[in-house]
Amino acid sequence: MSTQANSSTSHYPAQAVKEEIVRRTLSVVVDNEPGVLARVIGLFSGRGYNIDSLTVSETEHEKHLSRITIATTGTPMVIQQIKHQLERLVPIHRVIDLTETGRAIERELALVKVRGKGENRVEALRLADAFRARVIDASTESFVFELTGKPDKIDQFIVLMTPLGLVEVSRTGICAIARGPEEM
Amino acid sequence: MQREMTGAEMVIQALNDQGVEHIFGYPGGAVLPIYDSLFQQNKLKHILVRHEQGATHAAEGYARSTGKVGCVLVTSGPGATNAVTGLTDALMDSIPMVVITGQVPTHLIGNDAFQECDTVGITRPCTKHNYLVRDVNDLSRILHEAFYIAGSGRPGPVVVDIPKDVQFAKGIYQPARGMAHKSYQPKVKGDLPKIKEAIELMRNAKKPVFYTGGGIINSGNEASLLLRELVKLTGFPITSTLMGLGAFPAANPQWLGMLGMHGTWEANWAMHDCDVMICIGARFDDRITGRLDAFSPNSKKIHVDIDPSSINKNVRVDVPIIGDCAHVLEDMVRLWRASSVQPDKKALADWWAQINKWRARKSLAYKNSSSVIKPQYAIERLYELTKDKDTYITTEVGQHQMWAAQFYHFQEPRRWMTSGGLGTMGYGLPAAVGVQMAHPNSLVIDIAGEASVQMTMQEMSTAVQYDLPIKIFILNNEYMGMVRQWQELLHGGRYSHSYSEALPDFVKLAEAYKGVGIRCEKPGDLDGAIKEMINVKRPVLFDCIVDKMENCFPMIPSGRAHNEMILGDAAESLDEAITEEGKVMV
Numbered sequence: 169m170s171t172q173a174n175s176s177t178s179h180y181p182a183q184a185v186k187e188e189i190v191r192r193t194l195s196v197v198v199d200n201e202p203g204v205l206a207r208v209i210g211l212f213s214g215r216g217y218n219i220d221s222l223t224v225s226e227t228e229h230e231k232h233l234s235r236i237t238i239a240t241t242g243t244p245m246v247i248q249q250i251k252h253q254l255e256r257l258v259p260i261h262r263v264i265d266l267t268e269t270g271r272a273i274e275r276e277l278a279l280v281k282v283r284g285k286g287e288n289r290v291e292a293l294r295l296a297d298a299f300r301a302r303v304i305d306a307s308t309e310s311f312v313f314e315l316t317g318k319p320d321k322i323d324q325f326i327v328l329m330t331p332l333g334l335v336e337v338s339r340t341g342i343c344a345i346a347r348g349p350e351e352m
Numbered sequence: 353m354q355r356e357m358t359g360a361e362m363v364i365q366a367l368n369d370q371g372v373e374h375i376f377g378y379p380g381g382a383v384l385p386i387y388d389s390l391f392q393q394n395k396l397k398h399i400l401v402r403h404e405q406g407a408t409h410a411a412e413g414y415a416r417s418t419g420k421v422g423c424v425l426v427t428s429g430p431g432a433t434n435a436v437t438g439l440t441d442a443l444m445d446s447i448p449m450v451v452i453t454g455q456v457p458t459h460l461i462g463n464d465a466f467q468e469c470d471t472v473g474i475t476r477p478c479t480k481h482n483y484l485v486r487d488v489n490d491l492s493r494i495l496h497e498a499f500y501i502a503g504s505g506r507p508g509p510v511v512v513d514i515p516k517d518v519q520f521a522k523g524i525y526q527p528a529r530g531m532a533h534k535s536y537q538p539k540v541k542g543d544l545p546k547i548k549e550a551i552e553l554m555r556n557a558k559k560p561v562f563y564t565g566g567g568i569i570n571s572g573n574e575a576s577l578l579l580r581e582l583v584k585l586t587g588f589p590i591t592s593t594l595m596g597l598g599a600f601p602a603a604n605p606q607w608l609g610m611l612g613m614h615g616t617w618e619a620n621w622a623m624h625d626c627d628v629m630i631c632i633g634a635r636f637d638d639r640i641t642g643r644l645d646a647f648s649p650n651s652k653k654i655h656v657d658i659d660p661s662s663i664n665k666n667v668r669v670d671v672p673i674i675g676d677c678a679h680v681l682e683d684m685v686r687l688w689r690a691s692s693v694q695p696d697k698k699a700l701a702d703w704w705a706q707i708n709k710w711r712a713r714k715s716l717a718y719k720n721s722s723s724v725i726k727p728q729y730a731i732e733r734l735y736e737l738t739k740d741k742d743t744y745i746t747t748e749v750g751q752h753q754m755w756a757a758q759f760y761h762f763q764e765p766r767r768w769m770t771s772g773g774l775g776t777m778g779y780g781l782p783a784a785v786g787v788q789m790a791h792p793n794s795l796v797i798d799i800a801g802e803a804s805v806q807m808t809m810q811e812m813s814t815a816v817q818y819d820l821p822i823k824i825f826i827l828n829n830e831y832m833g834m835v836r837q838w839q840e841l842l843h844g845g846r847y848s849h850s851y852s853e854a855l856p857d858f859v860k861l862a863e864a865y866k867g868v869g870i871r872c873e874k875p876g877d878l879d880g881a882i883k884e885m886i887n888v889k890r891p892v893l894f895d896c897i898v899d900k901m902e903n904c905f906p907m908i909p910s911g912r913a914h915n916e917m918i919l920g921d922a923a924e925s926l927d928e929a930i931t932e933e934g935k936v937m938v
Contacts, residue, residue, distance in 0.1 A: 198535075199534075199535060202484070203472060203476070203484075206473070206476060207476060210476055210477055214477050245664060245668075248664060249661060249664075249665060252659075252660045252661035252663070253661050255660065255661075256659065256660075256661055257481075258480070258481040258501060258533070258535065258536045259535055260535060261534070261535045
């Protein structure tokens with residue numbers, strides 16, 4: 169018994185060697201039935217997976233199908249597990265890794281409330297114009313902007329609005345679809 | 353034929369249509385309509401347990417020993433929450449089971465009504481699937497679907513939660529049709545090119561080993577027969593997990609014994625040193641692999657599993673094959689026969705020579721005594737005296753379970769019922785009730801510990817009520833033995849709360865239940881006492897007083913790999929084998 173035990177010694181195996189973390193956007197087609205979202209979320213929390221963004225809505229009414237778009241991060245092994253674990257859930261039809269196909273378009277919508285007067289107000293409007301954000305509500309001392317785009321564009325807009333009197337932000341999370349004529 | 357009937361009647365009808373003969377349950381307010389329907393028929397037999405956990409374990413024992421789906425009926429609230437341990441146990445060990453729970457009426461759901469709980473919410477992570485039935489017209493379809501999901505693919509528990517108003521409501525009963533689910537489609541046939549690749553690897557192997565698990569048992573007796581054929585054809589050595597014992601006969605010379613934390617020296621060394629590992633229906637559990645980065649470092653790994661999420665979960669494999677064991681084994685046997693590649697006979701002979709050297713260590717050897725019963729000796733005698741009978745063994749969890757796995761040798765599948773994944777103390781006694789129910793004329797023995805058995809002792813009453821002559825063979829060392837062993841080896845002998853104080857007199861306890869109590873304290877009396885136990889046709893509590901400080905070896909100590917296992921005769925030097933850091937393990 170001369171072998172040195174390593175520092176993380178336990179009969180439970182040591183944590184796997186650190187691998188690079190990758191980001192993935194998954195599109196999950198599910199039956200639109202009560203509890204299906206809870207199953208998906210419970211799977212992520214129960215097994216310690218990350219959810220960076222999650223959107224869900226019914227997409228095909230006649231077939232009772234919903235589409236859940238999940239942005240997640242993990243090692244390639246974990247991402248593979250996430251896909252297999254999702255596929256194991258009974259009401260899940262398909263899991264598609266949109267990042268892996270490399271042809272996905274991702275968009276997000278944000279509503280951004282900014283309060284301010286004078287020069288700040290003018291600057292906010294000017295920037296909103298540059299970002300193609302629409303004013304959907306206004307008062308003498310505030311605006312609500314509607315903005316769509318990639319998440320980093322929205323991040324950037326929020327950064328710019330912060331010194332100009334950012335009050336609050338509501339974001340939808342990512343929805344995504346593959347390019348080209350094919351159905352996924 | 354479509355018929356109108358109440359929800360409660362549909363439950364009985366669906367169970368009849370699914371071929372259910374026995375259901376384990378406990379009544380309560382929210383399932384009274386179903387119990388009323390049960391009362392008005394004779395076909396389906398209900399077994400009244402004493403606690404809902406007992407019902408679930410009994411159904412597990414029933415399912416594992418027959419291959420059928422186990423069935424449970426409990427009420428809402430505490431009925432459902434008490435069933436959670438059994439559900440989780442069945443999920444971890446892939447046991448097919450349908451649990452029907454009552455629920456408060458639909459209009460009260462969410463109101464914190466009496467005996468209400470969020471059953472589908474609570475059981476979501478511990479079932480394969482679950483349902484809340486809101487419309488009586490969905491009920492029959494859901495029940496048939498529940499049986500299909502529980503029994504197909506990788507088996508598991510399914511909960512059907514039925515509100516009381518749905519049980520009363522009338523609707524149209526739909527008989528079971530050919531099952532095809534729109535999104536649940538388990539893959540049973542393995543990918544042929546992958547199987548060819550696997551056979552290629554096996555044909556060229558110099559140091560191969562089969563590592564099999566509970567998947568073979570779940571796949572059916574056919575899988576077990578095909579496995580025997582393949583092992584015979586190849587001449588390779590074979591080991592198995594705790595869950596897979598019996599799939600391959602222990603009497604066969606190619607059998608290495610169980611592997612893993614308390615596996616044999618030869619099985620673990622073969623796993624460590626092999627060049628091709630053929631894993632069939634096992635899942636690289638942490639009790640098997642030990643230290644992951646040192647697990648079988650030089651082997652190509654073939655993994656056959658019906659569940660894609662089992663592949664590459666813990667250990668990266670080279671040839672993954674997704675499919676049912678029996679289907680894949682059938683292809684493997686056929687392709688092995690058709691292959692023209694000649695195995696390296698010289699290398700295989702060398703490999704067997706090495707294995708026989710490992711075997712010569714006799715890793716299960718123990719020092720017997722003439723004054724005190726050694727637990728290993730007790731199991732050995734139990735095996736010798738029951739092996740020629742039609743015997744089923746269940747266990748609780750702990751040292752006795754490992755000794756049973758090491759010293760009771762299984763020749764056939766479905767003879768061994770134990771809680772593997774979840775490690776549920778209290779599993780064995782109710783499981784024995786379920787097994788005996790399915791096999792009324794067989795000898796059913798629960799190899800138990802005095803601590804575990806007290807967790808579900810009340811099911812003795814069930815056994816007495818239904819004349820189930822189960823034998824509870826308690827290895828009584830007055831300790832939670834495995835806890836005590838770890839405290840001795842890892843926590844400086846500080847036996848924190850692991851002593852079984854204030855034990856009942858098990859003989860009197862048996863008599864209080866109107867069963868039979870037998871106590872044995874001397875090795876010389878053991879055979880006679882065991883024979884007496886076998887001959888009694890009533891439930892028996894056998895209080896076998898054994899050595900209090902015996903440890904279970906071999907053991908892979910904390911943080912170590914397969915080739916660093918320690919043996920019984922090395923126990924004295926064990927302190928050096930475990931580092932300070934090892935003590936922080938869990």
